[in-house]
Amino acid sequence: MEKAYEPKIYEDDIYKLWEESGFFNPDNLSGEPYAIMMPPPNVTGVLHLGHALENSLMDIMARYQRMQGKKVLLLPGTDHAAVATQARVEKNLVEAGMKNPREELGREGLLKKIREYSEQSKATILKQIRKMGTSADWSRLAYTFDEERSKAVNTTFVKMYNDGLIYRGFKVVNWSVKGQSTCSDDELVYIDREAKLYTFKYSKDFPITIATTRPETKLGDTAVAVNPNDKRYKKFIGKVFPVNFCGVDLKLKIIADEHVEMEFGTGALGVTPAHSGVDFEMYEKKKVEGDPIELIQVIDEKGKMTLQTGKEFVDKTVLEARDLVVEKLRAEGLMEKEEEIEQNVGTSDRFGDVVEAIPMTQWFIDVNKEIPGRGKSLKALMKEAVSSGLDNDKNKKVTITPDNFVNIYFNWIDNLRDWCISRQIWWGHQIPVWYRKVESRKSKVESIEDIYVGVEEPKDIENWTQDSDTLDTWFSSGLWTFSTLGWPNDTADFKTFHPTNWMQMGHEILFFWMARMILFSGYLFDGIPFKDVYIHGILRDKDGKKFSKSSGNGIDPLDIIENYGTDALRWSVLSGITPGNDSRFYTEKVEGSRNLVNKLWNVARFIEMTIVEAGGKLVRECKMPKAKTLADTWILSRLNKIIKDVVDNIDNYQFSQAAEVLRDFTWNDLADWYLEIAKIETDKSEVLNYILNTVLKLWHPFMPFVTEAIWSSYAKTSDDKQELLMVEKFPEVNVEWQEVIDFSMLQNIIINIRSVRGDYKIDPAKKINVTISAGDKKELLEENAEIIKRLARLENLQINQSANKPNDSVSFVEGGVEVFVELSGVVDFAKEKEKLGKEIEQLTKYISGLEGKLNNPGFVSSAPESIINQEKEKLIEAQEKLEKTNKQFQAI
RNA sequence: GACUGCAUAGCUCAGUUGGCUAGAGCGCUACAUUGACAUUGUAGAGGUCAGAAGUUCGAAUCUUCUUGCGGUCACCA
Numbered sequence: 001m002e003k004a005y006e007p008k009i010y011e012d013d014i015y016k017l018w019e020e021s022g023f024f025n026p027d028n029l030s031g032e033p034y035a036i037m038m039p040p041p042n043v044t045g046v047l048h049l050g051h052a053l054e055n056s057l058m059d060i061m062a063r064y065q066r067m068q069g070k071k072v073l074l075l076p077g078t079d080h081a082a083v084a085t086q087a088r089v090e091k092n093l094v095e096a097g098m099k100n101p102r103e104e105l106g107r108e109g110l111l112k113k114i115r116e117y118s119e120q121s122k123a124t125i126l127k128q129i130r131k132m133g134t135s136a137d138w139s140r141l142a143y144t145f146d147e148e149r150s151k152a153v154n155t156t157f158v159k160m161y162n163d164g165l166i167y168r169g170f171k172v173v174n175w176s177v178k179g180q181s182t183c184s185d186d187e188l189v190y191i192d193r194e195a196k197l198y199t200f201k202y203s204k205d206f207p208i209t210i211a212t213t214r215p216e217t218k219l220g221d222t223a224v225a226v227n228p229n230d231k232r233y234k235k236f237i238g239k240v241f242p243v244n245f246c247g248v249d250l251k252l253k254i255i256a257d258e259h260v261e262m263e264f265g266t267g268a269l270g271v272t273p274a275h276s277g278v279d280f281e282m283y284e285k286k287k288v289e290g291d292p293i294e295l296i297q298v299i300d301e302k303g304k305m306t307l308q309t310g311k312e313f314v315d316k317t318v319l320e321a322r323d324l325v326v327e328k329l330r331a332e333g334l335m336e337k338e339e340e341i342e343q344n345v346g347t348s349d350r351f352g353d354v355v356e357a358i359p360m361t362q363w364f365i366d367v368n369k370e371i372p373g374r375g376k377s378l379k380a381l382m383k384e385a386v387s388s389g390l391d392n393d394k395n396k397k398v399t400i401t402p403d404n405f406v407n408i409y410f411n412w413i414d415n416l417r418d419w420c421i422s423r424q425i426w427w428g429h430q431i432p433v434w435y436r437k438v439e440s441r442k443s444k445v446e447s448i449e450d451i452y453v454g455v456e457e458p459k460d461i462e463n464w465t466q467d468s469d470t471l472d473t474w475f476s477s478g479l480w481t482f483s484t485l486g487w488p489n490d491t492a493d494f495k496t497f498h499p500t501n502w503m504q505m506g507h508e509i510l511f512f513w514m515a516r517m518i519l520f521s522g523y524l525f526d527g528i529p530f531k532d533v534y535i536h537g538i539l540r541d542k543d544g545k546k547f548s549k550s551s552g553n554g555i556d557p558l559d560i561i562e563n564y565g566t567d568a569l570r571w572s573v574l575s576g577i578t579p580g581n582d583s584r585f586y587t588e589k590v591e592g593s594r595n596l597v598n599k600l601w602n603v604a605r606f607i608e609m610t611i612v613e614a615g616g617k618l619v620r621e622c623k624m625p626k627a628k629t630l631a632d633t634w635i636l637s638r639l640n641k642i643i644k645d646v647v648d649n650i651d652n653y654q655f656s657q658a659a660e661v662l663r664d665f666t667w668n669d670l671a672d673w674y675l676e677i678a679k680i681e682t683d684k685s686e687v688l689n690y691i692l693n694t695v696l697k698l699w700h701p702f703m704p705f706v707t708e709a710i711w712s713s714y715a716k717t718s719d720d721k722q723e724l725l726m727v728e729k730f731p732e733v734n735v736e737w738q739e740v741i742d743f744s745m746l747q748n749i750i751i752n753i754r755s756v757r758g759d760y761k762i763d764p765a766k767k768i769n770v771t772i773s774a775g776d777k778k779e780l781l782e783e784n785a786e787i788i789k790r791l792a793r794l795e796n797l798q799i800n801q802s803a804n805k806p807n808d809s810v811s812f813v814e815g816g817v818e819v820f821v822e823l824s825g826v827v828d829f830a831k832e833k834e835k836l837g838k839e840i841e842q843l844t845k846y847i848s849g850l851e852g853k854l855n856n857p858g859f860v861s862s863a864p865e866s867i868i869n870q871e872k873e874k875l876i877e878a879q880e881k882l883e884k885t886n887k888q889f890q891a892i
Numbered sequence: 893g894a895c896u897g898c899a900u901a902g903c904u905c906a907g908u909u910g911g912c913u914a915g916a917g918c919g920c921u922a923c924a925u926u927g928a929c930a931u932u933g934u935a936g937a938g939g940u941c942a943g944a945a946g947u948u949c950g951a952a953u954c955u956u957c958u959u960g961c962g963g964u965c966a967c968c969a
Contacts, residue, residue: 003928004929269969411965507964511964576906577905581897609927657907676933755936758922764934858950860949862948
């Protein structure tokens with residue numbers, strides 16, 4: 001073995017070995033099925049650190065479960081990411097000098113460009129996933145936009161259409177002018193910005209003043225809403241006022257609406273049904289009430305003013321129109337106030353422009369309508385799956401970790417409106433709806449005979465035209481957990497692996513993705529997509545800032561792998577994380593990780609060397625050895641405890657905790673103590689071999705490469721058949737070992753002697769003498785005398801039943817024994833006296849605290865017995881220590 | 893505005909049903925150096941657990957309030 005672990009030498013070969021072994025494919029494994037679906041990365045570029053975190057989490061779980069003897073499927077895939085990818089490619093084309101890619105290339109031309117880009121991106125991504133060590137089943141690789149997945153999409157669409165849950169409707173939608181497409185409510189990113197609030201009157205004779213930040217939309221106002229209880233305006237309710245607003249004739253009906261706050265602004269609200277979601281709802285409500293108001297669209301799809309606004313405004317941009325309206329209001333003396341306010345506007349998450357509210361005919365999923373035959377809506381279904389379980393069945397319940405996200409999820413569902421699923425971009429699943437060619441677009445909607453909705457295209461295709469819109473990308477990713485398993489076909493995979501066992505994701509896609517997956521599987525087959533969801537936070541930079549291209553703080557995971565190795569990267573992204581919380585990533589952390597990996601390597605190297613020197617060799621199979629010394633008993637019991645901790649922590653999704661427990665054991669207990677002792681006590685081959693085997697297995701899910709590299713080095717020195725660590729059985733807790741308290745006494749004696757040496761600046765090379773007054777620990781200490789002598793660098797060690805404090809010595813009490821460190825000539829008695837005095841003071845305080853507690857009738861009567869006994873033991877121990885310390889104090 | 897999260901050592905963070913004289917890593921200080929590892933070892937300094945009140949035998953942990961910082965959703969007149 002090399003002096004230091006060189007990841008580059010091993011990683012690619014090991015990954016190849018794993019892949020060729022076939023064990024990534026569950027068909028080659030036996031046991032209980034365990035499935036994890038990889039959240040498919042968008043084919044918009046390359047993977048970032050967040051993906052490194054996700055891959056680490058998934059792979060830890062997959063490897064752990066596989067080693068637990070399960071038939072593990074970690075299914076990899078990628079997402080065509082409709083808008084995101086098209087937006088990226090268009091941006092690239094524009095940067096390369098193209099003015100309007102859609103116009104210049106046309107639908108097929110642009111799609112070709114996007115396809116090329118996405119295939120290239122996909123290839124890169126898949127390579128990166130391999131680099132991260134992910135034990136994914138490549139034979140089942142899926143893509144949200146491939147044929148099988150498209151079939152799942154169409155099947156779902158058709159079923160929902162037939163159930164009346166998908167409908168085509170005319171509504172105000174979020175429209176990105178830049179992207180020339182709709183977006184769903186969830187795709188909006190709200191930003192704060194400065195805006196002007198204008199308070200004005202429509203005309204001189206109009207009795208009510210209103211305020212707005214968007215004067216240009218007021219050209220489309222058809223009503224003014226006031227609170228029905230507002231005394232100021234009550235008399236106007238129901239009246240219609242014809243006004244001439246900036247040269248445009250409007251008819252404004254005064255309507256009552258409870259949602260209008262009397263105290264806010266002027267207490268009256270100009271209603272623009274065509275360009276405000278809220279106002280549109282009022283419009284629909286009035287229509288139902290039989291007291292309709294008009295709807296006038298004044299902004300078109302290009303973000304320009306429509307013909308409706310008259311000669312002066314038509315074809316002006318929104319901003320030009322706004323300036324013009326303001327100018328006119330000022331000129332006519334109708335503007336009452338102009339003030340700067342903070343406002344928060346929705347922007348398109350992919351195109352970045354402020355979205356316009358525009359009325360359009362689009363496809364929607366109705367979340368409130370009852371699902372035929374089920375007696376509940378999609379909304380109810382989504383709630384049920386997370387609260388009681390579908391149909392009150394606990395086996396159909398999704399558990400979210402950490403659980404505070406449950407409330408956030410419910411809150412989102414409560415505010416959920418019908419989901420607009422049609423997009424006008426070209427990259428995506430084209431809506432499986434065809435219209436008769438002969439008909440005009442408007443009549444298509446009105447006549448059922450002219451529309452065809454089907455999984456396959458209609459037979460007489462030449463007479464039909466497919467709807468040109470595509471589906472929201474989350475429609476296809478919402479089907480991911482089962483479309484990847486061959487659904488809608490009745491496959492063995494689907495039966496075996498669905499619902500999947502565990503899913504991890506970032507909290508930013510909770511609504512986009514988790515909610516949609518729950519919706520679809522609940523609707524389609526009354527099931528859940530996964531049993532447990534683990535929500536992780538996002539990785540931030542050293543200063544807590546988000547990693548982003550614009551701030552230029554991005555770190556390429558491949559660079560980290562290149563410089564430090566994959567295992568170090570995995571540990572770095574993982575350590576310090578807790579469910580749902582963000583964490584920070586910086587290079588110092590990676591250095592520490594690299595050191596840890598190297599430490600493990602050297603532990604193995606030392607163990608191998610020790611065993612070989614003793615005439616043996618490392619073997620892969622060895623039973624739990626017999627402990628021959630106190631140190632053996634201690635390390636084996638510690639190891640046993642660690643197995644339990646690791647298993648418990650992983651089972652509770654405390655990945656960082658599990659790994660930290662392992663690190664502490666490996667570095668402190670094993671390397672710093674036991675291996676040092678192994679240099680003193682001989683005949684440790686069996687124990688060392690057993691410990692190394694166990695530790696490698698425990699570490700494997702976290703650091704697959706270095707552990708497999710060490711494991712494979714065994715073969716060179718033994719006759720073992722070539723087997724992979726990745727399919728070894730994970731260690732089990734086999735015996736209930738007691739904690740070995742005596743060993744910590746031994747450790748503390750050594751630490752205290754070292755500390756005395758440090759205090760008196762004794763040359764580390766110089767050997768000194770120590771006398772111990774051991775009482776009933778005499779035998780035990782004698783058995784371990786060599787360890788104390790060597791680790792504390794002693795010349796002579798006297799262990800007596802009882803001993804008096806030698807002259808010129810520094811003393812301390814530890815675990816009921818008194819230790820005298822002889823330092824002829826250099827002892828500072830004043831200092832010792834002070835030190836012991838402090839110790840006594842502290843002990844006295846501690847004891848009186850314990851006594852107070854134990855004399856408190858409340859404590860004795862209400863505390864559990866185990867706690868009381870624990871406190872009693874503490875008291876006795878402290879009292880003994882105080883007594884001995886007092887004696888030593890007086891001896892000075 | 894509604895809901896929600898956080899505040900613990902210089903820094904990054906653990907601390908899982910309330911029961912340690914509150915922990916780790918990094919950093920810092922001092923010392924050590926030729927066979928496992930300087931990607932190291934040994935020892936050490938460093939915290940009124942944001943503040944206040946309450947519940948309890950007992951609070952870093954539970955409740956309420958205050959302060960400071962995030963997040964999500966809504967309002968966008």
